[in-house]
Amino acid sequence: MKRAIAFAGLAAGALALAGCDAMMGGGDAAAELDIPEVADGDISEATMIDITRELSSDAFGGRMPGTEGEELTVALLTERFAAAGLEPGNGDSWVQEVPLIExxxxxxxxxxxxxxxxxxxxxxxxxxxxxxxxxxxxxxxxxxxxxxxxxxxxxxxxxxxxxxxxxxxxxxxxxxxxxxxxxxxxxxxxxxxxxxxxxxxxxxxxxxxxxxxxxxxxxxxxxxxxxxxxxxxxxxxxxxxxxxxxxxxxxxxxxxxxxxxxxxxxxxxxxxxxxxxxxxxxxxxxxxxxxxxxxxxxxxxxxxxRSFASQNVIGVLPGTEAPDEYVIHTAHWDHLGTCNPPAADGDDICNGAVDNATGTAALVALAEAHSKAGAPKRSLVFLAVTAEESGLLGAYYYASNPVFPLDQTVGGINMDAFLVAGASRDVTVVGPGKSQLDAFLEAALVADGRTATPNPNPEAGYYYRSDHFAFAKQGVPMLYVDGGEDLVEGGREAGAAVGAEYRENRYHGPKDEFDENWDWSGVMADLQLFYRLGRMMAMSESWPNWNDGDEFRGVRDESCASSDAGC
Structure with a gap:
């Protein structure tokens, strides 16, 4: 249950960038890390619209793992990853099989x-x-x-x-x-x-x-x-x-x-x-x-x-100088299939347009942008995982059976449910203060001229609810940053209203459907931030770690100590 619900609990006002250091562990961390400047990326809004529309169409049946909807989804992603200039991420294959039981x-x-x-x-x-x-x-x-x-x-x-x-x-x-x-x-x-x-x-x-x-x-x-x-x-x-x-x-x-x-x-x-x-x-x-x-x-x-193998879809843009060091982008492609109960009009397809056709489309749009800019020093991995709605199963399977070694994975960014609400002045940081990746985020926010709002209802535990958590448990530093709450048109009151409407009428229901009238400006601004973050990590020589005292620090330290490569 994801950040779209978090709009309901709006609390503290957006922090000015100067006040974010205490929240996100900046300042000294930024001085210690190699955080290069990155130019804007050429990110296609048309890609976001076209893929979100297609993935959430009735033809995909709600993208339940193990159904025809999965076959269509995997085919679409492999085609678009290849067209974006990526290489197959699992040897000669675009997929990693994930054994499941339904x-x-x-x-x-x-x-x-x-x-x-x-x-x-x-x-x-x-x-x-x-x-x-x-x-x-x-x-x-x-x-x-x-x-x-x-x-x-x-x-x-x-x-x-x-x-x-x-x-x-x-x-x-x-x-x-x-x-x-x-x-x-x-x-x-x-x-x-x-x-x-x-x-x-x-x-x-x-x-x-x-x-x-x-x-x-x-x-x-x-x-x-x-x-x-x-x-x-x-x-x-x-x-x-x-x-x-x-x-x-x-x-x-x-x-x-x-x-x-x-x-x-x-x-x-x-x-x-x-x-x-x-x-x-x-x-x-x-x-x-x-x-x-x-x-x-x-x-x-x-x-x-029913026993079956679902599939994670993996593409990679190999790095030019450190191809065995990886920055990972994750999003889940699956949704619930059919809804129980159906809507009052009889519609029972859980289309999952916001959750998470948007995040899946973002993987392709970011892959295209990075490929256009040319490969960075480190390799960029784009991982569309299965069975998130069943308990992060695809992410857990990859984290337990990594294609790219986790001690050679620098860190990553997770994208789960872009609530298409228009432009905002801020972004929502879920789980701030956990790792040195916050310093990269601060630098990217400065470049984009935006502010950070800490998760408005931390009691909901959103950091433990999406695919990045499977990697964090294995020690890989991961960022989970969502769209903002302070909308340019209407401020926080408008942001709260958009979130409440989604939560009450569409989330995990048959009315989470694509809308041709959506305002994509806020989503595109968020993607610019994610592009900058991924490229900063991929052009850096630093290995950001979890902050001292964080629950995942010991796992990362142990992993790094046992490795002759990577961190």
Missing amino acids: ITGSNFAPLTITGGETALAFEYGSDWTGVTYREDAATQIANSEMVFVGYGVNAPERGWNDYEGVDVTGKTVVVLVNDPDWETEGLDGTFNGKAMTYYGRWSYKYEEAARQGAAAVLIVHDTEPASYPWSVVESSWGGPQAYAARGDNAPPMTTMNGWVQKEVAREILAAAGQDLDALTAAAKTEEFEAVELGLSASTSFQNSF
Whole structure:
């Protein structure tokens, strides 16, 4: 769930460039790094329009991995990468195969809760949703004892364990979304205050519950800390779900992972004689102890399976002086296929025009511009990854099986969902202050005459929600910079309105469609910034690292220490 939603939480005003040093770790970092000046690139707006239009057309069926829409997408990208002057990125091939399994649930029984004065029954879709990661023809949760485990966090380095003193083996855990101090105004706290850590992500909560032996997980959906409405949960977890194929010695997993509406959770807890608000308040404290609810959960559904190989598409512009050093650009080409539920007019294709036909088109437009300018010193990699909507699967697969060694990858830029809102005075920096790449960003902003706004709602954890995160976990410094919020026409109020309209009416829905009347001026300005950033890194001799104390610094240092080349 991406930055387009972030417009809803507009907070601090845009920072003037002179005030960005503290936010982004500039100043001294810029003095230590080789950051060359770069001329403007010749970036084609026609390319952006044509590719976004085509990728988001009904003919591509919503670009679900493993469908005809994938075949059309891969064919289009390989053709356009070649025409842009790139070379195949995987030896003689333009693609990297990503083994996936698609699981489609059906015949969902109601979620029934027993043990209270009266049995409760909740309907799939409107009240709850659930999926399985297991390759079982039938999934059944039968009279599974329920335990409320607060935020479901086990973080020994932070002195926090919501599972302490309770055995949840075979049970259903009820978990709150985000992490305990998400409502903090500042960024100081056990879990970085207002800024979400990985402990706040739904993926972590499922992983930890599985490590604890739980049979099922029900995350309590709440729009503000989740940063997206229930409709996004319903559409994202409904229909076919793709997962990476599991090899030997795979980590444990639950039988079912699911969500419940907040008011459903309130009703369930009331049946146990508990109050959701009181338990939520208790869960924010270090003294919290898990609560056995004295209730049991039951549901069931059927599953069908399809094993297939999806594809990452990779093109490279080899460097002239250091071809074995790489700067990477990433964007995901996939979307959701069909939407569940469909729109009121019956339209059920999730076209994904903004998310992420725009970012995919940007890969081609930037490749064209760099090729026109001539290859830089270092190689430029353009990577269109699959299955982002299923959990960054294509990015994770590449990061675990890199075509170009990660210790020879200088850093990168991720592009995910350009909200076509017109020109802005600023850009939004997601995850500022993490790496020395911020110094490159500062220099590029100065050259473009724009300002930086820190992520307006860091509690949403956007840095952990897109493809760059897979590379960051492996130590590669990555920038995630989005379009601005201070629009030239209408300022922040207009930016908020555009974001709210997209979030409420189009995001992960059938109305995320191409519009011939879009104003591309803001997108093109952002692409100019990304062009300058990529070229600065590719013409530099520096190896930017994560800042001291960042969670990814140790991984990068270890990777570099074991390498005879690259960083």
